[in-house]
Amino acid sequence: MGFKHKDIIGLQDLTREEIQLLLDTADNMKEINSRDIKKVPTLRGKTVVNVFYEASTRTRTSFEIAAKRLSADTINISASTSSVTKGETLSDTARNILAMKPDIIVMRHAASGAHHYLAQRVSCSVINAGDGAHEHPSQGLLDMLTMRQKFGTIEGLTVAIVGDITHSRVARSDIFGLTKMGAHVRLAGPPTMMPPGIERLGNVTVCRDMREAIEGVDVVMMLRIQLERQGKTLLPTLREYARYYGLNPQNLKLAKPGAMVMHPGPINRGVELSSYVADSDQSAILTQVENGVAVRMAMLYHVSGGELATE
Amino acid sequence: MADGTVILDTAGVKRALTRIAHEILERNKGVDGLVLVGIRTGGVHLAREIVARLEEIEGATVPVGEVDITLYRDDFKGHAPHLPVGKTDIPFSLETKRVVLVDDVLFTGRTIRAAMDAIMDHGRPACIQLAVLVDRGHRELPIRADFVGRNVPTSLKEKIAVLFDAANRPTDVVLEK
Numbered sequence: 001m002g003f004k005h006k007d008i009i010g011l012q013d014l015t016r017e018e019i020q021l022l023l024d025t026a027d028n029m030k031e032i033n034s035r036d037i038k039k040v041p042t043l044r045g046k047t048v049v050n051v052f053y054e055a056s057t058r059t060r061t062s063f064e065i066a067a068k069r070l071s072a073d074t075i076n077i078s079a080s081t082s083s084v085t086k087g088e089t090l091s092d093t094a095r096n097i098l099a100m101k102p103d104i105i106v107m108r109h110a111a112s113g114a115h116h117y118l119a120q121r122v123s124c125s126v127i128n129a130g131d132g133a134h135e136h137p138s139q140g141l142l143d144m145l146t147m148r149q150k151f152g153t154i155e156g157l158t159v160a161i162v163g164d165i166t167h168s169r170v171a172r173s174d175i176f177g178l179t180k181m182g183a184h185v186r187l188a189g190p191p192t193m194m195p196p197g198i199e200r201l202g203n204v205t206v207c208r209d210m211r212e213a214i215e216g217v218d219v220v221m222m223l224r225i226q227l228e229r230q231g232k233t234l235l236p237t238l239r240e241y242a243r244y245y246g247l248n249p250q251n252l253k254l255a256k257p258g259a260m261v262m263h264p265g266p267i268n269r270g271v272e273l274s275s276y277v278a279d280s281d282q283s284a285i286l287t288q289v290e291n292g293v294a295v296r297m298a299m300l301y302h303v304s305g306g307e308l309a310t311e
Numbered sequence: 312m313a314d315g316t317v318i319l320d321t322a323g324v325k326r327a328l329t330r331i332a333h334e335i336l337e338r339n340k341g342v343d344g345l346v347l348v349g350i351r352t353g354g355v356h357l358a359r360e361i362v363a364r365l366e367e368i369e370g371a372t373v374p375v376g377e378v379d380i381t382l383y384r385d386d387f388k389g390h391a392p393h394l395p396v397g398k399t400d401i402p403f404s405l406e407t408k409r410v411v412l413v414d415d416v417l418f419t420g421r422t423i424r425a426a427m428d429a430i431m432d433h434g435r436p437a438c439i440q441l442a443v444l445v446d447r448g449h450r451e452l453p454i455r456a457d458f459v460g461r462n463v464p465t466s467l468k469e470k471i472a473v474l475f476d477a478a479n480r481p482t483d484v485v486l487e488k
Contacts, residue, residue, distance in 0.1 A: 002392020305393035
């Protein structure tokens with residue numbers, strides 16, 4: 001089967017087969033990243049514009065490397081250096097970028113739904129690199145690829161996601177992707193960070209506390225407390241958070257022996273993850289980063305073959 | 312088996328591959344510095360068959376790798392669903408090696424051009440030779456095979472199919488009209 005989408009806005013929009021195809025492509029593209037010449041000519045002549053309205057190092061660099069490894073030309077625009085600071089609207093920015101004839105726009109935006117709005121207005125492909133508290137599909141895919149590499153399959157895995165579920169686009173993409181691929185997801189976090197009714201998303205269980213969530217799981221996914229955003233108002237203290245929702249060697253023993261520890265980064269060491277766990281053999285954090293490039297190469301490859309939207 | 316005329320049966324395919332193995336040894340004066348790289352997927356199965364014969368004749372190991380040319384195609388137009396990307400697996404250095412590229416059918420030459428680009432991205436071999444089970448003509452690039460199992464002049468309307476059994480061993484070559 002082919003990938004028929006012009007854009008990738010979220011994993012909620014993709015079928016199980018499409019996710020499988022993206023993961024298979026990424027798995028096969030990983031080999032390129034280990035060569036001396038880390039480049040294939042596939043997207044030669046294509047232009048990828050990275051528009052980041054929010055700060056990002058890891059995701060933007062990863063998308064840029066991915067595009068360059070496929071031989072695309074890349075341009076980076078950040079909100080702080082663009083006309084957004086002069087009051088330009090998203091629609092006007094889009095029209096101006098489009099006038100430069102890009103083939104793919106990779107965008108991060110603080111507003112949930114911004115990508116959907118943009119994708120309807122431009123003829124080129126749009127890839128969501130994170131929109132507000134909605135989705136972060138490339139992170140969801142790289143998380144699944146990392147799990148599949150270790151366990152061989154995602155079907156039947158039990159994955160605990162711990163932290164600020166309400167504001168986490170990573171959690172949302174993980175939930176959509178993992179449940180579609182046949183995993184069971186348990187969620188835990190402070191009540192102020194747990195959206196009501198989230199269990200309606202599918203094969204998801206909301207746990208009373210972290211210990212219940214990680215008991216016997218294959219994977220523990222720790223989310224970052226977004227101190228720069230809502231952390232301060234939703235938590236009494238970071239120390240209390242670390243005590244009740246931080247992963248340390250003691251509570252990690254509740255998970256299956258050798259369970260995989262994941263984190264989308266950057267880590268608040270000593271808050272959601274103890275340094276000992278973050279640097280342990282069970283931690284897959286750097287593998288996640290490595291897989292990110294291959295996953296983003298797969299996304300760029302397949303959207304450039306998607307059907308054009310009817311305008 | 313697909314409908315069509317069998318132009319090489321199982322015995323004929325075996326004989327052709329054995330002859331190719333001998334020709335490779337003759338040309339390269341043994342297996343020193345020799346590696347085989349099959350083009351996915353048919354070429355990989357045939358490369359393994361040829362390697363088995365080379366090892367039987369010479370009593371020495373010959374490395375075999377596989378190359379997927381999807382990312383090197385020259386017909387990448389965009390906005391048409393792309394082919395699935397396969398795995399390239401060349402678990403040895405190609406530097407200064409004598410590479411025999413193996414494919415099942417040689418047609419326009421574009422697949423071979425893509426495979427050579429892929430190989431050159433992995434290293435700089437001493438030379439690249441080409442072995443194919445069937446050469447059906449209609450070249451669009453200046454490429455010719457060094458070792459050919461069977462030359463089959465075809466029309467553009469015809470198709471050549473190399474069939475494999477469940478164990479990926481070649482069975483027949485069929486001309487489909």
